Amino acid sequence: xxxxxxxxxxxxxxxxxxxxxxxxxxxxxxxxxxxxxxxxxxxxxxxxxxxxxxxxxxxxxxxxxxxxxxxxxxxxxxxxxxxxxxxxxxxxxxxxxxxxxxxxxxxxxxxxxxxxxxxxxxxxxxxxxxxxxxxxxxxxxxxxxxxxxxxxxxxxxxxxxxxxxxxxxxxxxxxxxxxxxxxxxxxxxxxxxxxxxxxxxxxxxxxxxxxxxxxxxxxxxxxxxxxxxxxxxxxxxxxxxxxxxxxxxxxxxxxxxxxxxxxxxxxxxxxxxxxxxxxxxxxxxxxxxxxxxxxxxxxxxxxxxxxxxxxxxxxxxxxxxxxxxxxxxxxxxxxxxxxxxxxxxxxxxxxxxxxxxxxxxxxxxxxxxxxxxxxx
Numbered sequence: 001x002x003x004x005x006x007x008x009x010x011x012x013x014x015x016x017x018x019x020x021x022x023x024x025x026x027x028x029x030x031x032x033x034x035x036x037x038x039x040x041x042x043x044x045x046x047x048x049x050x051x052x053x054x055x056x057x058x059x060x061x062x063x064x065x066x067x068x069x070x071x072x073x074x075x076x077x078x079x080x081x082x083x084x085x086x087x088x089x090x091x092x093x094x095x096x097x098x099x100x101x102x103x104x105x106x107x108x109x110x111x112x113x114x115x116x117x118x119x120x121x122x123x124x125x126x127x128x129x130x131x132x133x134x135x136x137x138x139x140x141x142x143x144x145x146x147x148x149x150x151x152x153x154x155x156x157x158x159x160x161x162x163x164x165x166x167x168x169x170x171x172x173x174x175x176x177x178x179x180x181x182x183x184x185x186x187x188x189x190x191x192x193x194x195x196x197x198x199x200x201x202x203x204x205x206x207x208x209x210x211x212x213x214x215x216x217x218x219x220x221x222x223x224x225x226x227x228x229x230x231x232x233x234x235x236x237x238x239x240x241x242x243x244x245x246x247x248x249x250x251x252x253x254x255x256x257x258x259x260x261x262x263x264x265x266x267x268x269x270x271x272x273x274x275x276x277x278x279x280x281x282x283x284x285x286x287x288x289x290x291x292x293x294x295x296x297x298x299x300x301x302x303x304x305x306x307x308x309x310x311x312x313x314x315x316x317x318x319x320x321x322x323x324x325x326x327x328x329x330x331x332x333x334x335x336x337x338x339x340x341x342x343x344x345x346x347x348x349x350x351x352x353x354x355x356x357x358x359x360x361x362x363x364x365x366x367x368x369x370x371x372x373x374x375x376x
Contacts, residue, residue, distance in 0.1 A: 219259065236287065268296075
């Protein structure tokens, strides 16, 4: 996650304020900082540190600067001035009100906290959009309804400018191809991969316009992708690991700024690609090399292989346990669970009689039922 404005909150005994000051004094990326020790609240003594950078940086690098875990860094949701006011609880009257003299800073934070005008707020929103801090999928976290109404034209222009800015830029994007039968957990595992990297996720729509609702998320899951959904040119551009480009969409073309694309399909990779471009072997190689990681999933195990650039083939498969196979173990409901569920859905109605289907009286018949616990 990239941030330009952020806050560090840490217990006093878990943070060396002297080492923090060393970072402030020696890190040229830091523009402004202000901090205070909150030691008069009904909580453990803790520091609040507000930081404004000259440019946006990923939180994992910021955490390394300060020698802290990444979860101690929080992106500012809203205005910089609001965070400065919170240092002394000016905008939290229910809490202890600290003195302005207790705040340490490298700038006149008292003037800054009261300074933000409408024009400055608009500029802040525009800059955060252009820097990729605010994106279409999460802009409501940073822009309230009144601001959206007031600056709507500027916000729309900023998003368009952002797309023009990143079009054609160099990127380092991973592509993963996951194949397997229904009910093996392809989509569930794809989500887990993205969530493990703390990526925002877009799952393609079920229509032919698979990018209809894409709004700048970090990971695109092309779920149950069918060869008929995309032409050769669009698929090649979408999966390009190193260059961001425009991809055709129904109402307006999309520029993918994602860090990862995951394809899930029931088709094996050769059948999938053959259905896209007939028997064009060379084109098939071009597409396979984009999907550098190939995963073949079964109910209990999965087999993973990687693309070999020199040999222009996939290497040998490594066998792993299917990481989602034990998460969704199907089971039948007890009579009490059935009635509780029916009551929750239908309301508190009186049961007159209970009719059981023959299949549910025969355990072997129950075990033969093909139950799909996964999202596909």
